Amino acid sequence: MATLTVDLSSYDYANSTAVExxxxxxxxxxxxxxxxxxxxxxxxPDGANADVTSYYRxxxxxxxxGATINSVxxxxxxxxxxxxxxxxxxxxxVSGTTVKGTxxxxxxxxxxxxxxxxxxxxxxxEVRTLGIKLYAKRGRSVTTPRFIMMYGATLTIDxxxxxxxxxxxxxxxxxxxRNPTFYRKESGFWVKKSGSPFVAGVNYTHKEER
Amino acid sequence: MAANKVVLANGATLIDLxxxxxxxxxxxxxxxxxxxxxxxxxxxxxxNGYYVLSSAPSSSLGVDGDIAIVxx
Numbered sequence: 001m002a003t004l005t006v007d008l009s010s011y012d013y014a015n016s017t018a019v020e021x022x023x024x025x026x027x028x029x030x031x032x033x034x035x036x037x038x039x040x041x042x043x044x045p046d047g048a049n050a051d052v053t054s055y056y057r058x059x060x061x062x063x064x065x066g067a068t069i070n071s072v073x074x075x076x077x078x079x080x081x082x083x084x085x086x087x088x089x090x091x092x093x094v095s096g097t098t099v100k101g102t103x104x105x106x107x108x109x110x111x112x113x114x115x116x117x118x119x120x121x122x123x124x125x126e127v128r129t130l131g132i133k134l135y136a137k138r139g140r141s142v143t144t145p146r147f148i149m150m151y152g153a154t155l156t157i158d159x160x161x162x163x164x165x166x167x168x169x170x171x172x173x174x175x176x177x178r179n180p181t182f183y184r185k186e187s188g189f190w191v192k193k194s195g196s197p198f199v200a201g202v203n204y205t206h207k208e209e210r
Numbered sequence: 211m212a213a214n215k216v217v218l219a220n221g222a223t224l225i226d227l228x229x230x231x232x233x234x235x236x237x238x239x240x241x242x243x244x245x246x247x248x249x250x251x252x253x254x255x256x257x258n259g260y261y262v263l264s265s266a267p268s269s270s271l272g273v274d275g276d277i278a279i280v281x282x
Contacts, residue, residue, distance in 0.1 A: 166279070168262055168279075177262070177279060177281055178281050178282065179281065179282030180279050180280065180281055180282070181279070181280045181281075181282060182277065182278070182279055182280075183266070183267055183277065183278040183279075183280065184275070184276070184277055184278075185267075185271075185272045185273060185274050185275065185276045185277075185278075186274060186275075187274065188269075188274065189269070190266070190267045190269065190271075190272075190278060197277050198260075198277060199275075201256065202256045202257070202258055202275065203255065203256065203257045203258070204257070204258055204259065204260045204277060205257055205258075205259055205260070206259070206260060206261075206262075207259035207260065207261050207272070207276070208261075209261055209263060209271060
């Protein structure tokens with residue numbers, strides 16, 4: 001068993017509706033922990049029933065390929081400027097855009113390292129797209145500024161490494177292959193192999209597809 | 211009898227294999243040569259290729275013995 005802790009590393013513009021606040025831009029939430037002082041400001045648009053959705057992503061590049069995920073714990077620090085006429089106002093853990101675990105309601109105070117508790121039953125693929133979703137919606141038509149303050153979040157993954165790991169050396173660096181499937185060409189046909197297809201005593205040289 | 215060096219009567223060296231490093235294991239399978247002792251050898255080195263791909267290999271790719279690794 002091993003653990004990996006990572007911070008937010010990117011803002012998911014493609015799935016989000018928020019307009020970046022230039023004074024408190026989205027990357028402010030990448031500061032490195034769930035207990036940082038600086039924050040990103042996510043404005044709730046004016047108007048009746050206007051809402052805003054924001055997604056942040058974690059950097060999972062350090063998670064070994066083929067890992068079995070035992071559990072994940074996400075800690076965060078976030079709050080909303082006012083709860084008046086804002087409902088729902090939630091923060092949740094998502095895989096892609098699917099909520100995992102239970103969403104929590106944002107309050108006007110932000111405690112360090114609030115947690116969603118342990119989340120289990122996630123696959124490696126689901127973990128690789130984990131992120132944080134922030135959502136807020138106005139009630140009746142109001143124009144009073146409302147905004148979410150996102151300070152940061154950390155993801156801790158408890159996992160077990162795959163027994164079979166394969167690496168290729170590329171540009172002087174070893175890179176672990178992600179979920180490799182092996183084929184060997186036999187009598188002119190590519191045959192799928194379980195496990196390593198390499199034959200002892202045979203030398204292999206890298207070839208490029210043409 | 212294998213010969214690995216031939217020196218002419220005038221002292222000039224016609225051929226000298228004594229410092230050659232070729233060996234059966236470093237010579238491609240089926241190729242022939244003479245090693246440093248002058249003995250004829252047949253190569254035993256087998257070299258195949260491997261590809262790292264993002265989808266299943268096409269039938270025209272590679273030769274028998276080659277490996278394709280497809281990342282999922």
